[in-house]
Amino acid sequence: GDSVTQMEGPVTLSEEAFLTINCTYTATGYPSLFWYVQYPGEGLQLLLKATKADDKGSNKGFEATYRKETTSFHLEKGSVQVSDSAVYFCALNTGNQFYFGTGTSLTVIP
Amino acid sequence: DAGVTQSPTHLIKTRGQHVTLRCSPISGHKSVSWYQQVLGQGPQFIFQYYEKEERGRGNFPDRFSARQFPNYSSELNVNALLLGDSALYLCASSFRGLNSGNTIYFGEGSWLTVV
Numbered sequence: 001g002d003s004v005t006q007m008e009g010p011v012t013l014s015e016e017a018f019l020t021i022n023c024t025y026t027a028t029g030y031p032s033l034f035w036y037v038q039y040p041g042e043g044l045q046l047l048l049k050a051t052k053a054d055d056k057g058s059n060k061g062f063e064a065t066y067r068k069e070t071t072s073f074h075l076e077k078g079s080v081q082v083s084d085s086a087v088y089f090c091a092l093n094t095g096n097q098f099y100f101g102t103g104t105s106l107t108v109i110p
Numbered sequence: 111d112a113g114v115t116q117s118p119t120h121l122i123k124t125r126g127q128h129v130t131l132r133c134s135p136i137s138g139h140k141s142v143s144w145y146q147q148v149l150g151q152g153p154q155f156i157f158q159y160y161e162k163e164e165r166g167r168g169n170f171p172d173r174f175s176a177r178q179f180p181n182y183s184s185e186l187n188v189n190a191l192l193l194g195d196s197a198l199y200l201c202a203s204s205f206r207g208l209n210s211g212n213t214i215y216f217g218e219g220s221w222l223t224v225v
Contacts, residue, residue, distance in 0.1 A: 006152075032211030044153070044200070044216040051211035089152050096166030096208045098143065100152030 002027045006090045006101030013080055013108050021075040021104045023064075023090035031094040033057075033066050033073040038087045038103075047075075047088070080108045112137065114203050114217035122223045123191050131186045131220045135203030139215075141165075142184040143208060144176055145200040147219070153200055159184055160207040188222075196224045 007022040025031065035047040035057070048057030053068035062077045073090060085108050090101040115134045123129050135142050141160040145153035158166035159178035173189045182203075188195055198221050202214035 004152075034213075036216075043218045046213050046215070049211060049213065091152075093208060093211060096158050097155045097168065098145075098153075098202075098208060098214065099155065100145075102150075102152045 002031070002092060002094050002097070002099050004090050004092050004099050004101040007104050009087075009103070010105040010107060013106070015082055015108055015110050016079045017108075019075070019077040019080045019084075019106070021088055021090075021106070023073045023075065023101060025071050025073065025090075025092050025099075027071075027092055027094050029094055031092045033064070034091040034093065035062070035064055035073070035075050036089045036091055036100075038089070040086070044089065080106070082108045082110055084108050114201055114215055116199075116201050116217040116220050118220055119218065120221045120223075122225060124225055125191055125193060127191050127224075129188050129191060129222060131188075131199050131201075131222070133184045133186070133201030133203075133217060135182050135184070135201075136215055139203035139205050140182055141204045141207050141212075141214075142178055142182065143202050143204075143214060144184070144186045145202065146170070147198040147200055149197075156186070158208050165207055191224045193224050196222060198222075 032051040034049040037047045048059040050057040050066035056065045092099045143158040144156040147153045155168040157176045198219040204212045
C-alpha cells in the first residue's frame with residue numbers, strides 16, 4: 001500500500017550547518033508530497049509542498065524537490081538556525097488519504 | 111481568522127467507555143479529516159468527510175465513527191475504549207477534499223488518556 005519512509009532521528013546540528021532529512025515514498029498514481037513541521041508546544045503546520053514530479057517546494061529557506069524517478073522528497077536547508085528546532089513530518093496525499101512519516105526531531109545548538 | 115478548533119483539549123476515560131471529540135474547521139472549509147497520533151509516531155489517517163459525506167477511511171476498527179454536520183463541523187466517536195486508544199487526536203480542515211494536493215490545516219488536537 002501507499003506509505004512514507006522518513007529518516008530516523010533525532011538529528012542534532014550546530015547553527016549554520018547544512019540539513020538534509022530523507023523521505024521516500026511508495027504510491028500508486030500521482031501523489032502530492034508535503035513537509036509539515038511541529039514546533040515545541042504547537043500544532044502541525046505546513047512547511048512546503050509539491051504536487052507533481054520535478055516541482056520544488058520552498059519556504060523559510062527550506063527546499064524539497066519531488067523526484068519521481070527515485071520516489072523521494074528530501075528536505076534541505078543550507079544554514080539552520082536554533083529556531084528551526086522542531087519535529088519534521090514528510091507526508092503523501094493520494095486518493096482521499098494522507099500518509100505521514102514517523103517524524104524526525106531536529107535540535108539546533110548555538 | 112480562527113483556525114481549526116478542537117475540544118476538549120485533554121480528557122481521561124476508563125476502558126470500555128465512549129468518547130466524543132469535536133472539531134470546527136476554518137471558516138469556508140468544507141472538508142474535515144481526523145488523525146490519531148501516538149507518542150513518537152506520525153499522524154495516522156482515520157476518516158475524511160467532505161460536504162457531509164464520508165470520502166475516505168483509514169485502517170481503524172468499527173469502534174471508530176465520525177460525522178460531519180451541515181455547518182461542516184465534525185465529531186469523532188470512539189466506542190468501547192481500549193488502553194491502546196490513548197493518543198493525540200488531530201482534526202484537519204481543507205477547502206476541498208483530500209486530493210489534488212490541497213493543503214490541510216491542523217488543530218491543536220485532543221489528548222485522550224484511557225486508564
